[in-house]
Amino acid sequence: MSQQHSSAGTPTSDAPVATVDQRPDWWRDAVIYQVYPRSFADSNGDGMGDLEGVRSRLPHLRDLGVDAVWLSPFYASPQADAGYDVADYRAVDPMFGTLLDADALIRDAHALGLRIIVDLVPNHSSDQHEWFRRAVAEGPGSPLRDRYHFRQGKGRDGELPPNDWESIFGGPAWTRVTEPDGTPGEWYLHLFAPEQPDFNWDHPAVGDEFRSILRFWLDMGVDGFRIDVAHGLVKADGLPDLGGHDQLKLLGNDVMPFFDQDGVHAIYRQWRTVLDEYAGEQIFVAEAWTPTVERTANYVRPDELHQAFNFQYLGTEWDAEELRTVIDRTLEAMRPVGAPATWVLSNHDVTRHATRFANPPGLGTQIRTAGDRERGLRRARAATLLMLALPGSAYVYQGEELGLPDVVDLPDEVRQDPAYFRGAGQDGFRDGCRVPIPWTREGSSYGFGEGGSWLPQPGAWGELSVEAQTGVPGSTLELYRAALAARRTHPCLGAGDAVEWLPAPEGVLALRRGEFVCVANTTGDPVSVPAYGRVLLASVEPGEPGADGRAVVPADATVWWTTA
Incomplete structure (x- = not known):
């Protein structure tokens, strides 16, 4: 299956599939970029992003320096929950395109050296399945x-x-x-919306069907699967009452009879045998909300999945002590199972970290106020450099490379998050992180598409666009490009399972990885630290070292040094 495409700078789908990184265990230090297709790029002017739009913007992701692209669901769906209610797992929803478009996207991504990971939704289907x-x-x-x-x-x-x-x-x-x-x-x-009935994974036909679905997309050439609600497939025998639990929260740490049951691991061991039938190194990534990072490690044992999202890290405040604790616990939990740690700051379900860090601590991952925008962006840039300095794999959510904040003032009449209309459970404000991203300074949707956008974009979006930031020293986009380039080339960055903590003032993290040193100042004041060598990169430029051999790291900033 192939089709031509004439967008400037984008190869046709007939380009040879030969440039994807063939390193063994590429996923252990991969930077994986999440695309939310309806909000990435619109090719036909209907106000909704689509696969052809994603395909036309692949050069941006190549130039950014990521290794793989994770696509949120684009399957046939009534869209009761933005595509996470799947009616046909082997078809592309017409709003996103066709299977030919999916094939062309996979081929072009491979020609640009990018791998494609697709979302899989095995906990529930659409009620129209x-x-x-x-x-x-x-x-x-x-x-x-x-x-x-x-x-x-x-x-x-x-x-x-x-x-x-x-x-x-x-x-x-x-x-x-x-x-x-x-x-x-x-x-x-239905653990989610009424339009999303849960599968009964005790029935053999369900397992048979999903192994077939895996093979369908592997035959299409995908490089892996992100597993939605990976912790929810198996329910406790007899479906017992919750009893004393007052209110279910997705992000809570309570042990629930429908989440993180031990039976899920037999499913993933079967899936791993399917993946291992295929040449190359395709991977599974688990969205597994578990009570502890130690429980998360169970999903990435050698014969199960490859990675699991680190939600404990995502939910950590901009606080040195808290960050060090979760970093240590993560590395310690993953080391016995031989899996890489993963690090993530934003995704399509939580407030963007540029807005979370703009607000006082303790508000959680879904926030309704803009906060101090300047402070939030400053901390977000610093947090990104800290994340990319850690051993393992990192995830980037579309638009965070532009420093985008959440849109917290969307009118009620445009909201589409089903949780918003249910009035309980999650706060229902996920639309704020799903507003289509800006590509150009001008235009009705800042380059997203010619027909506007399905959620309204703020008036200031143009100055945050790819066009406005490209080539501008100190812009957030150029910071991400420089960080990912350094991460790819510096011999001490990327894969690994340990860091060496260095002495540092209160509120400051200093870690060494061989000839690389990262210092993150989470305080609101400048701090003096040893000048560890040549500055490789900084979210805010540090002061020049003094005669005493010390440098000043600005407030809410991270600095990378190389001692080589």
Whole structure:
């Protein structure tokens, strides 16, 4: 499958697939860039990003210096939850394009040296999935109902949900169906929206289907899978009540009967055998919210998945002591299973870190106020350099290389996050980090597309665009480009499983990795530290070393030194 594309600077899909990095274990120190397709680039002017738009902007990602691109879902879907409600796992939703577009995107990415990782959603399907539609239509006793969690309700007439579980998006985790004869009938489980019924992974047909789906996309040439809700596939036997838990939170640390059950690991061991059938080094990445980083390590044992998102790090405040604690715990937890640590600061589900760090600590990962924009950007740049200095793999969310803040003042009438309309559970303000990103200074959508954008962009977006920042010394975009180039070439950066902590003033982190030293000042005041050598890169330029051999690291800044 191939198709030509005429955008300047973008190769055609007939280009040879020969330039992807073939290093063994490339993923151990990879920088992986998350693309949220509906908000990245729009090729047809309908206001919605698409695969052809992503394809046209691949040179930006090559020039940025990332190793791989993770695409959020683009499958056929009614879009009740921005594509995380999948109706057909082997089809591209028309709003994003066609399978030919997916094929062309994969080919062009490979020709540019970029790998493609696709999102996979195995915990639940859309309620428009063929299996679920037939299960409802065929009524009680349908074999297809066994592939989901259908149950009789409690109460005299079954009018109460089967248990007290709550949806992540608020309200009961159960919805009652109307049977074919028009009567109220059984209930089905949905940990997320009612349009997202949970699969029953105890049924063998579910496992068979997903192994087939894996092979379909591996045959298309993808380089891996990010597994959505990887911790949620298996539920505790008997679906027991929560009991004393007042409110379910996705980001909480409570042990839940529907999350992080030990049975999920047998599934991933089966999946690993599928992946190992293919030449090359394709990978699995787990979105696994677990109570501790030690529990997260269970997902990346040698015969299971390759990486797991480090949500404990993402949720850490800009505080030296807290950061050092989570860094140490992460490295210690991953070392026994031989997996790389991962580091991430932003994604499509949380407030961008430029806004989180602009606000007082303790507000969590979903914030509704802009805070101090200058302080937030300063800390975000410093946090990025700290993250990229750590051993392992790092994830970058689209637009963070531009220093984009969350859009916290979206009108209620334009919001589309289903959690917002449910009134409980998550705060429902994820739209703020999903506003389409700016490419140019001018235009109705700052280069996103000719037809505007599906969420309104702020008026100041143009000065944050790729065009406005390219080639500008000190811009956030150029900082990211320089950091990723240095990370790729410096022999002491990238893979590894340990850091050496150096003495540092309170509120300051100083770590050494061979001939590389990183100092992060999380305080609001300049600090004096030893000048460890030649400054390689800095989020804010430090003062020149004095006669005493010491340098001043500015407030909320990170400096990289090389001693070679």
